[in-house]
Amino acid sequence: MDVGGDSDKEFVGYRGKALAFLAKSKASVGDILEAKTEWGTVIGTLVPRYEHADDRHVVLKLKSGYNVGIAVSKLRSATVKKSGERPAFSSSTPPSSSGKLPRVLVIGTGGTIASRVDYRTGAVRPAITAGELHSLIPELSEIADIEPEILLNIFSENIDPVHWSKLAARIGKAVEEGYQGVVITHGTDTLGYTSAALSFALQGVPIPVVLVGAQRSSDRPSSDGTQNLIGGVSVAALAPFSGVYVAMHLGEGDNEGVAVHRGARVRKNHTSRRDAFVSVGVPLAAVWRPTGLEDIASDLPGRGGVEPSGGAQGGRRGGHSRFRPFPRFDNRVALVKFYPSMPATLIASLSKMGMRGLIFEGTGLGHVGSKDLNAVKAFVKGGGLACMTSQCINGRVNLNVYDTGRDLATAGVIPLEDMLAETACVKAMWALGNSDTVEAAKEKMLENLAGETTPRRFPG
């Protein structure tokens, strides 16, 4: 780490070039600075940066509340106009619980909630008490009785089936404890995998479980963290439906909306945009706006009259006492994306590595090269679970149209309809983890358990 945390509070999060510039200018976090740049003068409060931010920008909060990042290379000078106090997370007292607001458990997985809902994690100062959360996002206290809890503290790309189990078990307990909803703050890298995992592990959960992330950290202009958290807490507290969902920024053209995606049909489709998350092949479950939670209807593109809470993807709230999670996962599953010249030996190698399941991301309707066929056959004959999805992302696999597909089906490869490859990988881990035999796992793969597939429009 380039900068100390508490040991060097005046430049929280700054390092390298940016740190050198600020030190030279005798500016501290919290000071109001007049910064002269190549393109004009900016007056604003120097705000802290997050741990993993680059070292080439200084961030000022304008009077309007908008944060501006200024490249050090464009900065000519910075003058302290007014010494400020270091902005700290004050721990103001939230309004005492009237007992009338829904109780919502907010689970942190990256050591960070609220102001520090970060792209993956890396908060210098996580806000972890109800008081801190209230101080940062007073709106939350009007929506729900928030109870924050840090369950994990790891980078999103390191979250794996062990952590999914831990989350599922904790949420199972939260249902027993009478929470009306659960929010999980999670790095966006693998947020879709975790939401799929919880969709299977928490089938029939009687409350809304909402995963929330942020594509832009709170020290950057137009961060989406706060808004997504408010949206997520609103869904957890107020939604009439239960099930697992992802709440993320709706769209670049709509700065107010938070999209509520079904947990098993959501994909991160952009590396950096705030509206990176999309529902694939299904309408959104709902949209949150500052005016409230909208049970969206046919006026939204693709909505098409599907009930947000219908079918396997969730139900109405209720039935607390009967719910039990299925938190086991078997991580001996590999996601295999086919590409031209992929060697058949790869399949044999994965088998030797102890894989019990292979999820193929085939081409088109679900194909791999003919020369891979024997290896696939051998894997299935040896008791492996082999399934087919498509790298096209959109649309449905079909192993009945062409010879290669029919050969794969004959070899025992299970076509997974329009299931996302990532969801299929997670589902196979769950199915193997919760079945006594591979046959039983196969049956689970074919059943639509958590809205992971959609019905064929034209059966055949």
Next chain:
Amino acid sequence: MDVGGDSDKEFVGYRGKALAFLAKSKASVGDILEAKTEWGTVIGTLVPRYEHADDRHVVLKLKSGYNVGIAVSKLRSATVKKSGERPAFSSSTPPSSSGKLPRVLVIGTGGTIASRVDYRTGAVRPAITAGELHSLIPELSEIADIEPEILLNIFSENIDPVHWSKLAARIGKAVEEGYQGVVITHGTDTLGYTSAALSFALQGVPIPVVLVGAQRSSDRPSSDGTQNLIGGVSVAALAPFSGVYVAMHLGEGDNEGVAVHRGARVRKNHTSRRDAFVSVGVPLAAVWRPTGLEDIASDLPGRGGVEPSGGAQGGRRGGHSRFRPFPRFDNRVALVKFYPSMPATLIASLSKMGMRGLIFEGTGLGHVGSKDLNAVKAFVKGGGLACMTSQCINGRVNLNVYDTGRDLATAGVIPLEDMLAETACVKAMWALGNSDTVEAAKEKMLENLAGETTPRRFPG
């Protein structure tokens, strides 16, 4: 195969239930049938089916020219109203070459061109002479002097680097032979991989090289094969720009347009829709319509004023004599899509299998789990070429934002900007095939050679 070809001409392509029904009705291909179904009566000519079509439908061509597929299960009876001649590919004489039309070479890769431009291949009767092509698609003879040639006859998912080399060498020769353009008919499964491969192997090609496929075969209603071929031939014959492109149906709302995609930035994003192919992060190069080839301008979404023929993705026509292809590929490259709990041993295994290059499809900005880091380090230290792309598809990788990214960069992993993972895999095969050292291949990976990356808008 369920049905003979020439041995059973009356039911070309029919088998199973459909064959049984037709035999019972004493109907032959070419007959005009009155078919009574659950929902009404249809009169039309029984047309042949393609080899790999399902066995549950009978296809009639209506007077309007529209083909209707009728499920055998819905058919009550079929009566022969008029015995017809079997529709054959007549070999009418195309207008004799005036020498004024551009010469276009049409290369078949699946044994099939024109009427039989099939989803992957499987035509019962490929149209392979200029006369047959003229007879099937007379419009082609008004656009160009077509010279058809069957180079390969394999399923699209079996096309690999050996075939890319063969194609590149043939096109190199075609340039010498003075063709004004080349069209390649190709199954859609791996069409994007081949177009990327040719983009690298044919850098600086002085003529347009256009890959064309069809999502729906010609015996199905609303086949896109003919239209895509006319569009592709038009681009090959008439476009002012050179380079490698893909010509496919523009969009469901536009039944006339054929989109012209840049060869290294196109992806098949739907298993079955005609408009499955999309340009990722770049505007289309052009659009063909029956009115002609449109050098599309700013009125098309995302067009944004980029020259279709500018930069690395192509140039103006010309310079035949100086052009030489780079047709070598090294297939010892693996595409590795990261997923939660991906074992580090997978990387070691791929190394043991002799892989010289690994293209990671990481999460978000380009991450893999921390536990994979040592294996990646070892692979690079052992002389391997390791590169990073994102499974988000859209957006740019950035290894400078987070610790995991910085660790990967330090380990020698090359961030590939916004290059598609599939293109990156193909490029690595090409770079290793055309470099004496891994260092030289690395340099090629970092250079934008064929429009495979776009410039950063905000350098940083």
